[in-house]
Amino acid sequence: MLVIYTTLFLALIISLITDMKSRRILNIITFPVILIGIGFYSITQGWDGFFFSSFGFLTGIGTLLIPFILGGMGAGDVKLMGAIGAMMGSAFTLKAFFIIALLGGVISLILILRKKGFFNVMKLLYLMPLLLSGNPGLLNLNYQDKSKIVFPYGVPIVLGTLITMVWGVV
Template structure:
C-alpha cells in the first residue's frame, strides 16, 4: 500500500470521526470529497484499471452498510464514508474495515453501557430475547402450552429494549486504522 493512500485515508477517517463524534453527523463535503479524491488518486496511480478498481471499491463500500442503513441501524454518512474508503483503498480494504469496525463498535457499546450503568440490564434483556427466539422455534415445531407460556413471559421481559446510538464514524475510523496496523504487521488483507 502506498504511503500517500494511507495518509489520505487517515485524513479522511480522522475528519469523519471528529465530525461524527462532535455533531453526530458526517458531512457530505467530507465523504463526497473522499470518494472523488479516491477515484482520482486511483486513476492517476493505476490508470483506467486503477479507476475501475476504485469504482468497484466504492460500490462494495456503499453496499456493505446499505442494508443496516435501510433498517435504521446507521446513518447515511457512515455508508458514504465506507464508499469513500472503498474508492480510495479498494474493495478488500473496505470489507476488512467493516469487520474491524464491527469489533470497535461493539467495544464502544460495551464501554458506553458500563459507563451508564446499563450493561447488566442490557445483557439480561439480550438473554431474554435470545431465549424468546429459541422458544419461538420450538412453538413452530409443534404447539405446546408450556412453551407458549414461557414465550409470553420472555417476550414481555425483553420488550422495552432501547436502541443504543454510537457515533459509528468513530468505529469506522478505528476499524480502518486497525486494518492499516494489521497490514503493516504483515497480516494480509485477504
C-alpha cells in the same frame, strides 16, 4: 501512494471529530475523497485503477447499505465507507469492515451494559431461548424504557480503518 494515505487519514480524523461533535459526517469531506480516490487510480493505473477504486467504493457502500436501510446508521457512515473503499480498494475495505464491525459490537455491548446493567443483560441473554420459543407470556420483563442506545458509528469506522492501515489486520 502518499497522497492516498494522507488524504484518507485527514478525512478520517475530520469525520471522527464532526461525528463526535455533531453526529454528522460531512459530504464536503466524503465526496472529494471519493473523487480523489477514483481520479488518482484512474490517472496512475488507467482502467485497472478506475475499476480498483470503483469496486472499492461499491464494496464500502455495500457493507453498510442494509444497516442504513434498516435505520441503524446514517448516510454519512455509508458514504465514509465508500470513500475508504475508493481510496483503498475492495480487499482492504472488507478487512477493515471486519474490524469495524467487531469494534462497533464491543462499543454497543459496553453501552448496553452501562445503561441496562450487567445482571439485567445477563438475565435477558439467559432467557433469550425462552423469548424465542414463541411464548412471551412466560416472562414478565419490564420494557418501559424504550429509548435507543445510539452512538456515532464514525468512531468504529475510523478506528477500524486506522487499525487496518497500520497493522494490515486479517
